[in-house]
Amino acid sequence: MKNILVVEDSESTRSMMKTIIEDLGEDYHVFEAGTGFEALKLLPAEGFSLIITDINMPDINGIELINFVKSTPQYKDIPVIIVSTEGSEEDKDRGLALGAEAYITKPFKPEEFQEKIRVVLNP
Numbered sequence: 001m002k003n004i005l006v007v008e009d010s011e012s013t014r015s016m017m018k019t020i021i022e023d024l025g026e027d028y029h030v031f032e033a034g035t036g037f038e039a040l041k042l043l044p045a046e047g048f049s050l051i052i053t054d055i056n057m058p059d060i061n062g063i064e065l066i067n068f069v070k071s072t073p074q075y076k077d078i079p080v081i082i083v084s085t086e087g088s089e090e091d092k093d094r095g096l097a098l099g100a101e102a103y104i105t106k107p108f109k110p111e112e113f114q115e116k117i118r119v120v121l122n123p
Contacts, residue, residue, distance in 0.1 A: 001027060001028075001029055002027055002028050002029070002049040002050065002121060003029050003031060003046050003047060003048050003049055003050075004021055004028060004029070004030050004031070004048065004049060004050045004051075004052060004117075005030075005031045005032075005033060005039060005042060005043075005046070005048045005050070005051045005052070006018060006021070006030055006031070006032050006033070006052045006053075007033045007035075007036060007038075007039040007051065007052065007053040007054060007057070007062065007065060008032075008033075008034070008052075008053070008054045008057075008083070009034055009035060009054060009056075009057040009058060010054075011034065013054075013106070014032050014034065017030075017052065017083070017113070018030045018032060020110045020113050020114060021113075021114075021117065023110070023114070024114055024117065024118070031046060031048070035057055035058055035059050035060065036053075036057055036059055036060025036061060036062065036064060036065040037059045037060050039051070039053070039060075039065055040060065040065070040068065043069075043075060048078050049078070049079075049121060050078065050079050050080075050081065050117065050120060050121055051065075051069060051078055051079070051080045051081070052080075052081045052082075052083055052117075053065055053066065053080060053081075053082060053083070054082075054083055054084055055082060055084040055086055055091075055095070056084065056085070056086070062082060062084070063094075063095075063098065066080055066082075066095075066098045066099060066100060067098065069099075070098065070099040076099075079101040079120045079121070080099065080100040080101060081100065081101060081102045081103070081104060081116055081117070081120060082095040082100045082102070082103045082104070083104045083105075083106060083108070083113075084103070084104075084105065084106060085105070085106045086105075087105035087106075091103075092105075101120045102116045102119070102120055104116055
């Protein structure tokens with residue numbers, strides 16, 4: 001079972017992402033967080049195989065969340081995919097420099113999203 005944490009402040013986007021991930025098969029279990037703070041509360045409770053996060057969120061944003069994950073020994077090996085409306089090369093470079101394994105620009109095709117997840121989880 002692969003536990004995936006989706007961190008996205010838009011409930012409709014979060015729900016859509018959950019559906020797309022669940023379409024990959026029953027080996028995937030999705031946990032949802034509407035804010036970076038909610039994500040931080042969930043981290044110790046589950047063994048996550050992947051974190052998918054937006055950048056622009058209230059309270060703790062995606063950059064701060066990634067910084068925390070990648071600088072904390074027990075979480076640093078969890079791969080991260082950024083999904084954001086910020087699509088410039090500079091934004092992508094910054095996200096990947098923080099330690100994210102992939103960067104997807106919204107809007108995206110479900111197939112593209114699923115392929116990134118497969119690649120990151122099965123290198």
